[in-house]
Amino acid sequence: MGSTSSWPPLSKILFLLNLGYHLAHASEKYISAIGDPGMKNPNVRVGLEAWNFCNEVGAEAPKMGSPRLADCADLYCPLIVDSLGCTAKCEVHHKVNESDNSLGAGNEFPETGFKPYTDPDLFAVEKELYLGSLCEVQDSSNPWHFWMIMLKNGNFDKNTTLCPENGNKVSKIITGRNFPCFGEGCMNQPLVYHNYSTLVSSEDQTVSLAGGFYGTYDLDADLSKGAGKNSYFSISWKKNLSTGSWIFSQRLTTSSKYPWLMLYLRADATEGFNGGYHYCSRGIIRKLPESPNFKVKLTLDVKQGGGANSQFYLLDIGSCWKNNGDPCDGNVLTDVTRYSEMIINPATTSWCRPDNLVSCPPYHVSPTGEKIYRNETSRFPYSAYHLYCSPGNAKYREEPYDICDPYSNPQAQELVQILPHSEWAVHGYPEKKGDGWIGDPRTWVLDVGALSSRLYFYQDPGTKPARRVWSSLNVGTEIYVSPAGVTAEWTVSDFDVLVPEHVTTSYDGFY
Template sequence: MGSLFTSSQLVVYVLVLQTLFASSSLLKTNYGFSSNSDYISAIGDPGMKNPNVRVGFEAWNFCNEVGFEAPQMGSPRLADCADLYCNNILTDSLGGAPLGNGRKCEVRHKVNESDNSLGTGDKFPVTDFESFTDPDLFAVEKELYLGSLCEVHESTKPWQFWMIMLKNGNFDKNTTLCPENGRKVSKIVTGRNFPCFGEGCMNQPLVYHNYSRLVYLGDQMVSLMGGFNGTYDLDANISKGIGKNSFFSVSWQKNLSTGSWIFSNTLTTSAKYPWLMLYLRSDATKGFNGGYHYNGSGVMNKLPESPNFKVKLTLDVKREGGSNSQFYLLDIGSCWKNNGKPCDGDVLTDVTRYSEMIINPATTSWCRPDNLVSCPPYHVSPTGEIIYRNETSRFPYSAYHLYCCPGNAEYLEKPYDICDPYSNPQAQELVQILPHPEWAVHGYPEKKGDGWIGDPRTWELDVGALSNRLYFYQDPGTPRARRVWSSINVGTEIYVSRAGETAEWSVSCVTIMSTAEVVVNLGSDADPTNMNVEELTQLVAQRFAPYLLVESVKEQIFAPRSPLKPPRPTWPDPDLPRLAIRLISTINSWVSASLPPPTRFATPGGSGSGSSSSLWMNMSSYNLTALTSYRFLY
C-alpha cells in the first residue's frame, strides 16, 4: 500500500480527526454499556447493526467434522450475504431504507446458489481455493471461500459473518469417524452410552435456504429478511409439516427500533435424533475457533482476553426444549495446551476449553459434596480467595452444573472425570456453571429462573472477569495460559431427550467489547506513512494521536518503511502521563466550546511549533520514544 500523505499532512490530518472525534463515540464509545469506561469493539458488527446481511451456516457431526454429506445437499457450509441498495444509496444506520421520492430498492447477493451447493470434489470458481475429496477438508476450504465472498472491509480488520452452528449428537461406536482425545483409533472401546439408531445415524441434515429478500415495513421503510431451516430425517418432507421429525429453523430480520438484527431460532429433537445443538456464534475471523481445529471465518476481529472484555446481548426464551435443554446464556470457547502455550493445530496436545452458563431452571447441580468428581478442584471467590471442593461449608457447589478434565492431562487431582473424548477433534475441558450469587457480581443471573421464559432481558456480562476466575487445568509449574477466547456463542443443547422436544428463542443486540486496557504498539507492520484513512482512524481511536504531535516521536515513526524497534515500555519522565492527559483534555475543551484548535497545534513542525506555549514546549522537550510501545490505562 502506498503512502497517502506526507509527514506533515498526516500529522495535520490526525489532529483534525482528534478534534472531530475527541468528544464523540469513536474515542469514548460505550456501545450501550452502562459503564462510562472506554471500550473497543471486538467484532466487526457491534450491536448487530450492520444494515446488510452477513450470515454463515455450518453443520457438524458428533466430533465437529462432516464425515458424510447429505444427499443432494453439498458440503454443509452455506452463507447468506446480501446488501440492500436504494437508488445506489446504502441503507441507514437502523438497517432500513426510507422510501418516497421515487426511490427504488434492490438486494444484491454476494453468494449465489452455485456457491452454496458446492460439494466434495467440486472445483471452486477461483483458483485461490483448493478442492478436496475428503469431506472434512473440503468443508474447511468451502467456509474460507464463502468468507472471501462475504468479507466486509470497512475497518482495518475485515470480518466475514455471524455463524449459525448446528450439531448432531448421535455417535455410532461401530465407526471410527471420531478420534479419541485427538488420536485416531481402529476401534471404539468405551463404556459410555451415546444415542444412535444404527448405521447412518451421524448424517448431516437437509438444509433449505430462504435467501434474504426485500421486506416492506409499512409504507415508508424497507429492509431484508431471510433464513435457513431443515431436518436430520433424510426421508422427511417438512413442507407438509414437521410431524415427529427433527427440525431446525433460524431466521433474521431487522428491529427498526434498535437497528439490530433479530435472530429467531427453533430446534426440535426426535426419537432418531434426541441430542441436537443450535447456536449463534461469534467466531474469530481467522485461526482456530472454539471446537474447530481448522482456519475459520467469523465476525470477531479482535480476540477478547480475560479479564478485559464484556458481552452485551438481548435474549428472549419462548420455549424451553424440555428439562434436558442446556440453554446457554453464553458459551465461550478457546484452545490452549496443558503447558499453557497456545494451540498450534496438533490435536494430540491441543485442548479445547469451554465455559457455559446454563439458565434452564430444570438443570441441576451435579457438583455436590457427595459427588466431588463433577466439581473443579477449587473455586475462586470474587475477592480472589481459593476455596477447595472438600471445604463443604464454603464451596459453592450449586454454582456449578459439572466440571470435567481433558483426557490428555497427566497430573490430575483425584477424584476426577474425563470429558467425553469423542465429541471434539481433540481433548476438551468443560466448566458448566449455573445462576448463582457468585456469578451475579459479573452481571450473570443470580438465581434460577432469571432470564427464562417470560423474562426476556438485555444482559451486560463481565465475561472477562468471570472467565478469569474459573479453574482450568494446567500442568504443575507451567506459566498460566493467556485466556484468549475465539468463540462466543448463544443457544441450546437439547441433551438426549426422551421424546421430541422443541426449544424456541430469539437473540439480538450482541456486542463484544474489550475493556480497560488499550495496547499501543507500532511496529513494522503498522507504519503510519503506509496507512489509509480507515487505518488512521483506528489509530486515532486507540488514542495514539496526541503523541504524534511531538517532533521526537514524529521523526522516528515517519521514517518510510523503517520498522520501529521500541525500547522498554517505560515513561521517560513521571510528568509525561499527566501532560498527555492534559493535552487530551485541552483538545476536548476545544470541541466542547466549539472552538477551532489553536494555531500553535495546527501545523506541528511549522511556524506554530515555535510557540511559547508551556504545554507544547513541555511536550516537545521530552524524548517520547517509549510511547511507541506502551500499555496505557485510561
C-alpha cells in the first residue's frame, strides 16, 4: 500500500460521492406522493384541527363541538340533453354536513366503528377518523382524505396539569420559562365558523367551488360586527382558473389575550402518526417522503408578515423517531417529535452565534458532506441557523445545550430552525433575507430531501441512524408572543410533494 499522503482529502471523496449520487439520480422520474397533486383536483377536500398548547383539546369551546371540522365537496356537472342541445348543469355534493361538524365529546357517531368518548382529547382523535371516512377518496389502492388546516393557541396555564412535561404526566408544573396566559381558561379552543363550499362561475362561465373557515379565540367576540380588537383567523379556497390549482388564502391576527397563535396548511400522512401527534390521524400524503429523496413544490405569496416575531415557515417538516433511531410507537416517554423549519421573515435573527453556542447544533454538514463543528468560529455558518434545541429526554447531549420546550408537544421534541443562506440555496431554498417575502411571490421547488439529510438531529451514541421519514409538511406562520393586532396574510397554491417513481415507502414497519 502506498503512502496515504497522495490520497485526496476526505472532503473531496465525499464531494465526489455526492456528485456521483446526484448524477445517478438526475434523470430519475419523480411522481407526486399526495392525493391532490399540485392542488388541481376540482373537488374540495379540506379538514380543520385546532389545538391547545400541548397539541390536545383540553376543553371544547361553547356550542362549537369538538375542534375537528371538514369541508369535502364534489363538483358534479352532468350533461343535460334538451331541444337546444347538450348543456352541463353543475351541482355541489357535500360529503360532510353541519351535524357531522358539530359533533362533540360524548356524542354518538352516525356510523358504527367510532367510539363516542367523553374525554375531549380522545373524542377529537375519533372525530378526525370519522370525518376522514366521509371525505375519503378511493381513486387508487391508496385512499386519501384532505388537506389539513391547523390552528394552535400558544397560551399555557402553568397552574394546570393539562400538558405533560416531555411526555411525563406531572402533578405540578415547576419551570422558569414564561408563557402567555390571561388567567383561568386561557388555553381555550376557538369559535369556528364555516362557509361551506358553493358553486361560483367566472366571466367565461367556468364553474368551480369556493369556501372557507373563519373565527376567533376571543370567546366573547361578536364577529358580525367585524374582528375589532379580537384575535382572528380565516382560511378560504378558490380555484386559479388559469392554472387549475387551489389558492388557499390565510389570515391570522393576534389580540391582547392571544398574543401567540399559529396557522398552518398541512400535508399530512393518510395514516399513522403525523408530526406532533401520538395517535393515528388522516391526511393527503400517500407515499411517505424520506431523506434524501424527495422534493416539495409550492407557490407562496406573503401579503402581510405578522410583525417581527412572526416565524413564517416557507416549509416546516415534521416526523417522529426515538433517540435510539427506532420508529415511534406511541410511547410518549420515548418518542420524540423532530421538526425542521425554514423561517423567511427577514426580521428573524440568528440566535446561533459564536457567543451563544447553546443555540447552535453541535455541527453543520456542508453540501460536500464535511462536518464543521460549532466552535470552529471561522468556518461554522452561524447565520444559517435561527436556533437548535435538544430533546428533553436525550441522555447524551453535548455541552453546551438547550432543551426544547417540554410542554408544547405530547412528547419530547427537537427543533432545527434555519434561515435563508447560501448553504441551503444549493437545494433551491432562499439564499438571502427578503427572498420570497412581501412583494416577492415565488414558486419554489425545494430539494427538501437533500437538505434534511444534512441537518443534525440528536441520536444516542452507537445506535443505527434513524430513517428520516417525514409525515407532515407545513406552510404558515407562528406569530410568537406579539403585540395585539399584528396580522399575517398569505396565499399558498401549486403545493406538491414529489418522490422518485420507484419509492414504495409505506406505513408497514415504520409507524
